[in-house]
Amino acid sequence: MSAVLRIESVSRAFGGVYAVRDVSLTVAEGETRAVIGPNGAGKSTLFNLISGHLVPDAGTVSYGPRGQWRRIDGLPPHARARLGIAIVFQGARLFGGMTALENVMVGAHARTRHGFLAGALRLPGQRREEAEIRADALAALERVGLREWAHRAADVLPLGQQRSLQVARALCARPRLLLLDEPASGLRAAEREALAQLIEGLREEGLTTMLIEHDVAFVARLADRVSVLDLGAHIAEGTPEEIRADEAVLTAYLGEGVS
Numbered sequence: 001m002s003a004v005l006r007i008e009s010v011s012r013a014f015g016g017v018y019a020v021r022d023v024s025l026t027v028a029e030g031e032t033r034a035v036i037g038p039n040g041a042g043k044s045t046l047f048n049l050i051s052g053h054l055v056p057d058a059g060t061v062s063y064g065p066r067g068q069w070r071r072i073d074g075l076p077p078h079a080r081a082r083l084g085i086a087i088v089f090q091g092a093r094l095f096g097g098m099t100a101l102e103n104v105m106v107g108a109h110a111r112t113r114h115g116f117l118a119g120a121l122r123l124p125g126q127r128r129e130e131a132e133i134r135a136d137a138l139a140a141l142e143r144v145g146l147r148e149w150a151h152r153a154a155d156v157l158p159l160g161q162q163r164s165l166q167v168a169r170a171l172c173a174r175p176r177l178l179l180l181d182e183p184a185s186g187l188r189a190a191e192r193e194a195l196a197q198l199i200e201g202l203r204e205e206g207l208t209t210m211l212i213e214h215d216v217a218f219v220a221r222l223a224d225r226v227s228v229l230d231l232g233a234h235i236a237e238g239t240p241e242e243i244r245a246d247e248a249v250l251t252a253y254l255g256e257g258v259s
């Protein structure tokens with residue numbers, strides 16, 4: 001299977017202490033990859049190195065859909081959307097004054113020629129594009145099970161549905177790679193279950209997804225492969241079954257419990 005994301009020997013230190021040290025991993029096309037690790041393992045730092053919010057001190061991050069590789073470390077975060085990388089940040093905010101549909105439409109504007117402002121001003125040439133975006137946004141809402149919520153205010157949705165809405169917003173940009181930062185954090189059991197089913201559905205559609213998670217149980221059923229960080233190092237990679245049985249992983253999670 002061909003690869004989509006390649007992280008090679010990436011390091012990043014803060015005040016002389018490595019948050020991520022010499023991490024390499026490759027995500028295959030169509031794969032759901034989880035990156036897990038105990039508190040302070042370096043998960044968020046790795047995510048930020050991929051999303052562009054941090055620049056590595058050493059190493060490279062490359063993105064190569066259909067074998068067209070290019071380095072993305074050093075590119076500003078917004079440049080990723082046009083390349084087909086959609087990112088759902090932890091604690092990402094929805095636009096409170098807007099409906100669910102309008103929130104998703106904002107995501108779609110990332111890939112249009114005219115951009116959000118032109119769309120908002122409704123210049124003549126943009127009306128057709130606007131109608132396409134609206135149709136795409138409704139389709140994205142349908143994909144995440146929120147079609148009936150389209151015209152409700154986004155900020156009154158329960159947290160689980162707000163998370164799904166963020167995924168819909170990301171999907172509307174038609175990504176080839178979806179990055180999710182701790183998508184299950186703060187969700188109740190039923191909401192986690194719904195989110196897990198959503199991510200599984202995207203996998204069945206062939207979307208490549210990489211998610212950072214603290215919770216081993218959440219990713220165990222979803223991920224094709226799991227990468228484990230501990231104290232900034234990539235200590236293990238394998239299927240969820242292999243990871244659960246890995247001595248180094250058990251030691252890293254000692255005291256926290258690999259559930």
Ligand SMILES: Nc1ncnc2c1ncn2[C@@H]1O[C@H](COP(=O)(O)OP(=O)(O)OP(=O)(O)O)[C@@H](O)[C@H]1O
Pocket residue numbers: 014015018019037038039040041042043044045046214
């Ligand atoms: N901006 C920063 N400045 C200083 N130190 C940082 C910064 N970001 C992360 N660190 C340190 O780097 C290490 C890794 O942190 P990081 O947040 O990446 O881990 P994590 O695996 O995401 O942890 P958690 O599960 O607790 O969110 C920690 O020791 C943290 O204190």
